[in-house]
Amino acid sequence: MTSTLNARAAQIVETMIAGAEDRRIASHEVDGGGLFLDCGIKARGGLRAGLDLARVCLGGLAEVTIPMGEIDGRAVPLVQVWTDHPVRACLASQYAGWAISEGKYFAMGSGPMRAVRGKEPVFDAIGFREESETVVGVLETRKAPPPEVVAKIAHECGVEPWNVTLVAAPTASLAGGFQITARSVETALHKLAELKFDLGRIVSAHGTAPLPPIARDDLAAIGRTNDAILYGARVVLHVTGDDESLQEIGPRVPSSASRDFGEPFAAIFARYNNDFYAVDPHLFSPAEVAFQNLDTGRTHVFGAPRPEIVARSFWG
Template sequence: MNLNRRALAFCESLVDQAAELRVGISRAGGSRIIDLGIEARGGLEAGRRMAEIALAGYGEVSFVPHTLTGGPGVMVRTDAPLEACMASQYAGWEVKGTKYFAMGSGPMRAVAAREELFEHLGYREVAGHVVGLLETDKLPPAEVCHDIAQKCGVADQGVTLLVAPTHSQAGTVQVVARSVETAMHKLHELGFDLSRVESGWGIAPLPPVAADTLAGIGRTNDAILYGGHVVLYVRGDQASIDAVGPKTPSSASSDHGRPFKEIFAAYDHDFYKIDKQLFSPAVVELVNLDTGITRRYGEFARYVLESSFAG
């Protein structure tokens, strides 16, 4: 398994169809920038492909009806949840530059391996070309691309970055496609051995595209926190599953029940001050492939979604 090599192949397919997908291709200091919603228009399909690249091509993303809202939902499934969701999709890299900030995700993280998380995953990659995603409303300058290249040990020309703001069609889709990833990360925070997770399936409602970044962050988080449903297929002893299960959904947090925009403001718009117990889907099912026992935890909160999505 090589996350960056596979993601790069998906990028080439996207570039080949850039015009019909309404994405822009440019260079910054030699690095390739794929714009899916900042200066380019992007769209739903661009967002779906961006989400699959975030998973390094080891998961499938599709649009389906969401029964809770009656509108579209974003469904994701993967048989490599540890690698696809945690070593690639998780937005664990704070990308910074002069007056520049973005949340970084994608398989480039597995090459840089700058996060403590990789010590627990036991996964690291060497690659000549890395692929990353930046959640941002500004195109990255050359200095930022160069910094990423250095931290990954590649030439500037060996970096491909996909960029989109949260308040764009593509950006909204790729964030909402993180339902399985949030459940996996929650289990990690609870000390559960992620190597026991064989497969993951998730769905969350696709909110209306917001007018600005803060509203976009609020709606996309609410989609997962209050409307997300994830099923994880695990192995091993049932007692350990029963021990973490009730703590897994977002309702385990005391902040649960308010729109994320309100919660975010209450913590000075600092993700790292918010209770970590909040970041998980509304409903999580844990299916034990060894015992055949299924446990379901959490609850949906339609009233929060209606308030959030209405504006």
């Protein structure tokens, strides 16, 4: 791969800006330097914006599509992701591992800017960081980033503020909900990283998750987007190595391995007074994970979707 994650993401951003009207998005220059793309805060955004947002999150190293699926007898769009570079696309870029806080401003940060900052423990685990004079990031937020936030991101990444591009959408928006639902593979890989699985064995990956209807507010949207992954996502990982280790670790990977599994996320979240850190961290993974062993030809499947819980979350 000759292009960096940030360079690939920047190319996608250029396409977004050129087609801003079609995507119903807006670009704004930030005072003091930097560029901000609104994909759902004041701008309407939509599915095309969400698809591009997900591709930016993945550093341009994954394909994202929207086939039609079904949940409990109802037609539902699926967010489908596949990649031949899953560790870099998902863990070095897509994972929302940067909690950006400055004054009263807060946003969850993802995208390839994280690989340049490189301060999260996951980068030691995967043995990858990136150097780039320009950075691109994705923010899950309902507020446009002020100049001081852009300046902080620039400082953390070792770049000038005018070389920072941020693409943002709130959870309760078409584009924002889409990019979160595109995290089926990422949640599987993050769970495997937490379980100390050898990530070098993962060659390619494919995942789907049902796209939730937009919720009335961001808190309700957090419930629906989590349920899309925890109870609706299905992931296939193409791996190498022995089968015994897959049989041993497999039951611990899907969301069903968690003590909190079994009811809509909104109910779980409320039980913990809306404290993410109180929720069992083992919950955050796909409903079903399959390992296809490229060396032995065997497939190992763990977990299963729970469409009745997804239906209750989406339409109950």
